[in-house]
Amino acid sequence: MMVTSPIDELRSWTRAQVDTISKGWWVLLVSGVVSLVAGCLTFFIxxxxxxxxxxxxxxxxxxxxxTMFSIPVDGSLRTWSVVIGLVEIFVGIGVFVWPGPTLLVVALSIGWLLLFRGSSAIVGAISSRRYLPYWGVVLVMGIVEALVALYLLSRPDITLIAAVLAIGFAWMLYGALEIVAAIEVKKLPQRLNKASTTVAAATTDTPLHPVG
Structure with missing residues (x-):
């Protein structure tokens, strides 16, 4: 999952942070493929x-x-990944055991989870936009999640078909965005090397003016 922290404001990245984030690209890829496949299945079953x-x-x-084993894509503390992962697991278990109108429970559970994740993604993307190359992908993901969440939460009389379509659409788009983000995250070290080379070249080519 694409995790960003809505609390920590990103101001700069170190080489160690870039390498750490980049190593987690495969988690994003696998999670994205799982979500994309799951979203597609909802339309055919x-x-x-x-x-x-x-x-x-x-x-x-x-x-x-x-999510618990993923690394935040904005370089924030991994604790945030653990928190969101535990929330997602808790909601998943709650869907099984919560008494009451089952379809309404599913819609409300997914709705509140998407609203929580979407809000975190939106705030995290905006606060990190100066240093996060793929902040736009994270922002789009957050907006889509928030919109689907508001739809699910505003429909207490939601039908099975409406719930399936909303959940399937959200997972398909989310999975596709995660796959795109995984590719971008994998390229982070190359981006840093290119940026460092450009800065070094500019510094070398800048003439020194004598003082006095």
């Missing part, structure tokens, strides 16, 4: 409410585990 509960709960637990 004749769901019952019970089946949807099992599917959504299982996927949230799996994605939560991936």
């Amino acid at each position: 004749p769901w019952t409410v019970g089946d949807l509960v099992v599917f959504v709960g299982t996927l949230l637990v799996i994605r939560g585990a991936f």
Whole structure:
């Protein structure tokens, strides 16, 4: 999952941070592929409410585990990944065990989770826009999640088809954006090397003016 911190303001990156972030590119890729495939499946399976509960709960637990082991893409503390991962796992388990109207529980659980993640992504992307090369991808992801969340939370009478379409669309787009982000994250060291070379060349070519 693309994790950014809405608390820590990014001001600069060190080489160590770039290398650490880049090493986690494969987690983003796997998570993105899982989300993309899951989103596609929602459109081709004749769901019952019970089946949807099992599917959504299982996927949230799996994605939560991936998130806990991921590295924030903005260089913030890994603690934030653990927090969001635990929230996702908790919501996934809650979908299974929560008593009440099952479809409404699924819609509200996904809605609040997406609102939490989307808000964090939006704030994190904006605060890191000067140093995060792919901040636009993170921002789009956050906006989409927030919009889907508001739709789910505003429909207490939501139908099974509407819930499936909303959840499937969100996961498909989120998965695609994660795959794009994974590619960008993998390129971070090369970006830093190129930027360092450009700065070094500019410094070398700048004439020195005598003092006095």
